[in-house]
Amino acid sequence: MNYELFIAKRIVAAKEYKSSISSPIIKIAIVAISLGVIIMMIAMATGIGLQQKIREKIAGFNGHIQITNFDNNYSEITLEPVSINQDFYPNFSNISNVKKVQVYATKGGIIRTATDFEGIILKGISKDYDWSFFEEYLVEGNLPDYTKDTSFDVLISKEISNRMHIGVGDEFNILFVKEDPSKTPWLRVVKAVGIYNSGFQDFDENFVIADIRHIQKMNRWKENEVGGFEVLLNDFDEIEEKSNEIYTQTASTLNSQSIIEKYPAIFEWIGLFDNNIYLIIAIMIIVAGINMITALLVLILERTQMIGILKALGSSNVSIRKVFLYNAGYLILKGLFWGNIIGLFLLFAQKYGGFITLDPNTYYVTTVPIYINLKYLVALNLGTLVLCLSMLIIPSIIISKINPAKSIKFE
Template sequence: MNYELFLAKRIIAAKQYKSSISSPIIKIAILAIAVGMVVMMIAIATGFGLQQKIREKLSGFNGHIQITNFDNNNSEITLEPVSKNQEFYPEFKNVSDIKNVQVFATKGGIIRTETDFEGIIFKGVAKDYDWTFFEEYLVEGKIPDFYGEVSNDVLISKEISNRLNINLGDKFNILFVKENPSKAPWIRVVKVVGVYNSGFQEFDENFVIADIRHIQKMNRWTEDEVGGFEVLINDFKDIKIKSDEVYTQTASTLNSQSIMDKYPGIFEWISLFDNNIYLIIVIMILVAGINMITALLVLILERTQMIGILKALGSNNVSIRKVFLYNAAYLVLKGLFWGNLIGLTILFIQKYFGVITLNPETYYVSEAPVYLDFWYIILLNIGTLLLCLIMLIIPTLIISKIDPVKSIKFE
């Protein structure tokens, strides 16, 4: 029989244990572990959630990897066409884990209404386009259908809708300047069939999604000429590897660029979240560990007579230390239980109700996103428990200094 565990259970169940001097200190230690667990879970869930949402939105507007002409054009507007007759289109057979390859083209335009006008990026897509991203953020209407004849249907953002007072079902003019500015611009009358709201203001205030055939006609391209290709991959973690593979599998006249290379500033910024998360975890575990060390020291000093009796009966220091470590493990697990319960409750409330909002101009999202991965939660619990127990080995060393002759007192 494991008598160390038996003694630890008796100590925990004892009434005098709950009303002892160490009781308030133990409660504070449990509270520290619970609060630390809540803070760590929120830091991980919101930090990783924000990273994931920003990556999703960048890839939703640009794809994970873009293949375009090898030129010095660094703008969002495609100038020179690329032939659709490529080995990797419509399916990238030489690179694995590719979700979709879709064509696109962009052109600068000006929306003109009776009272306002505003510059936009007119992004043309075709029937091979993956609408998963825009379906998630669609707030009104439907996704345009570009399968039949040239369509005048467009998808605009809630930002453009509010600023220019253009609503679902409305028709409006878009002006496109010709290469010769002295000539009258092209005018396209389009109809709003859907409104999206991604919360990424930098893109929402600029992009109008439309039929690529409008751009092909204005640029005098053939049906086989497009602005470029967007490549979607299955797992974002592999983006660097897949970007290199895509680059090697494209012609020398073409250039492939991942969104990490296209927007390095944003990705450098969100990578800093990892450092913040690790720092919070270290601080919270240290605070919880120090509180537990204090509680365990008080508990040991409070039980010196019991320790002396156990030594007199033949127990060695290792066995007695196990008794107090079992006791400490119970307290840590109790703190973890309440921390998980409170933390998960807060995270689920935020995930489904979006109580905490953010400034989209700064964070690219309108509310704090939550990423829940139960493997992270399990590893966080196991890591916290093990680290706390390792730290608690130090205060149990005082047991070897207790003299049974001096500690046992008979009344």
């Protein structure tokens, strides 16, 4: 029988334990652990959630990896065509983790209405396009259908809709300047069949989604020529590795570029979130550990007579230390329990309620995104429990300094 655990349970269950001098300090320690866990959960869920949401949005507009011609073009506009007759299209058969390969082309244009005009990037896509991203952010209308004849239906953003006063079902003009500015620009009369709102203003204010065949015709490309390929991955964590693999397995005339390479400033910024998460977790564990050390010392000093009796009965210092560590473990688990209950309630409320909003111009999202992962939560709780208990081992050495002869008192 584990008599140390038995004694610890009796101490916890005793009535005088709940009304002792140490009771307020114990409650403060439990509250500190609960608050620490809540803050750590929020920091982890929001930090990782924001990282993932920004990655998803950038990938939604660009794919994870883009394959284009080797040239000095660093703009969003594709200039030189690429033949779709590639070994890797429509699928990379010898590279794992590739979800889809789809074609695209982009061209700069100007939306012109009776009262306004606005520069945009027309992104042409084909029937192989993965619409899952825009399905999530579609707020009005329907997605265009490019599986049949050349379609004049387009998908515009809420940002463009508001600024240009274009609604679902409205037709409007897009002008495209020719290589020779002296010639009359191309004019396309298109119809807005859907409106999306990703909250990523840098993209929303620029991109209009259309049939790629318009760009092929204006650029005088053949039917089998496109601006490039977008590669979608199943696992973002492998993006750099897969980008290198794709680079080595494509023709020497082609270049592959991941979105991390294309938008380094954004990914460096969201990479700093990891440091913030680690710092918050470290601070919260230290604060919780200090509170538990205080509570443990008060418990030991309050029960010096019991410690003296146990020593007189032959208990070793190690066994008595286990009693108090079990006791402290109970307090930590109690704090973790309430911290998880309250923390999960707040996280799910934000996840499905979205009551905390953000400025999309700064954070690229309109509400605080939440990422909840069971493995991360288990690791966070186990790590907190182990580290807090480890911090209590050294303070518990004070038990060995207690003299049974002086501590046992008979009234």
